[in-house]
Amino acid sequence: MLAPIVLSVAYSFTNANQFAPETHFTGLDNYTRLLGDEEFLTALKVTTILTLIVVIVPNVCGLAVALLLDRDGWLYKxxxxxxxxxxxxxxxxVSVVWQAMLTDDGLVNxxxxSLGVDTxxxxxxxxxxxxxSVGFIISWQMLGFCAVVYLAGLxxxxxxxxxxxxxxxxxxxxxFRKVTWPMLAPALTINTVMLLITGFKAYDHIQVLTNGGPGTGTTATLAFSVVQTGFTANRTGEASAMALIMLVIVAVVSSVVLRFLQRREVDF
Structure with a gap:
């Protein structure tokens, strides 16, 4: 696990390219270029929006489902x-199924x-x-996880x-507000951190559903951009720098959120 990270750090300070005859040390060039690159900043914005959707929707819907299923009986089980x-x-x-359902002639449309929507x-x-739409699909897939965690808390x-x-x-x-919700703080912490990581590392859904489009980068997240830069454009050094920036962002955000949420947890 440590070796790929060390190798990525080393590559991020070079002009490593699969087709370049030689690799040279370039210092912080990759990082300074990325921080001023419009595509990278757009990918960061897309990742932020997607992560907010993926954190909020499954948390809210998962809690609602858990409250509905917190009953005895074979049907609820x-x-x-x-x-x-x-x-x-x-x-x-999941992406292939939803892609088929969301096409112009798919089930949803x-x-x-049939309900009278012309376009x-x-x-x-x-x-x-x-x-x-991508955020909804990822949220739909994670809803069951959140519901089970909240159900265990309930x-x-x-x-x-x-x-x-x-x-x-x-x-x-x-x-609910004074008794149940405070007791669900550990479940909220688990779900939120897991969903944060899920949002930041989103790649598979985007690759299958939109391939980063439609248009230019409208759904291209940081994870998607790392793969495209490293394996499609073959700019290994730049992709490594991008991956490390993403790693730092995820680590910092997750740590801050974890520390904030753990303060709400109560012992009983």
């Missing part, structure tokens, strides 16, 4: 398994036309909404606390 199925599927399989959106072909809340709050006159909403 079966539904828990159903919601978790997308999590164990590969990103490629066919249903919309359904181009979910993956419209530059204005393609990124949000089942770990002592029933005595709910009973004491009810005796004091607290209604369902107040019990």
């Amino acid at each position: 079966a539904l828990r398994s159903v919601f978790f199925v997308p999590v164990v599927l590969s990103a490629v399989v 066919t249903v919309l036309r 359904p959106p181009g979910w993956l072909s419209d530059p204005d909404i393609a990124l949000y 089942q770990g809340v002592p029933q005595e606390l709910h009973e004491a709050a009810a005796i004091d006159g607290a209604g369902p909403w107040l019990r």
Whole structure:
């Protein structure tokens, strides 16, 4: 694990190129070039938007699903398994299925036309909404993971606390806000950090669904740009610098978020 990182650090200070006859030390040239490169800054913006979608949507929807499924009975147990199925599927399989559903003649637009929508959106072909479509698909796949984590948290809340709050006159909403939600802080921490990493490393879905388009870089994340720069353009040094910048961003953001969320956790 350490060797590729060390090699990437070394390459990032060179003009390494698969087709260049010689590799020379270039210092911080790759880094300074990237920080002023419009494509890199666009990829950073795209990654930020996508990560926000992937963090917020599965967290909110996963909590809602967990609250609905926090009941006894075989039906609810079966539904828990159903919601978790997308999590164990590969990103490629999920992307291929959704790509077929979101084409102009796919299931989604066919249903919309039957409901009277004359011109359904181009979910993956419209530059204005393609990124949000990708974010929705990744969120859909991660929803089951978040729901299971929240469900485990819900089942770990002592029933005595709910009973004491009810005796004091607290209604369902107040019990959730004052009892359940604080106890779910560890689950929120786990989900948020996992979703942050998922958003930042998003590549497979984008490669299959949009290939970085439509247009120029409208859905090209940092991870996608690293692969394109390193293996398509063969600029190994620049790709290594880009990957290390991404690594630093992920490490810093994850550490800050982790520290902030852990302050909310309570012991019982």
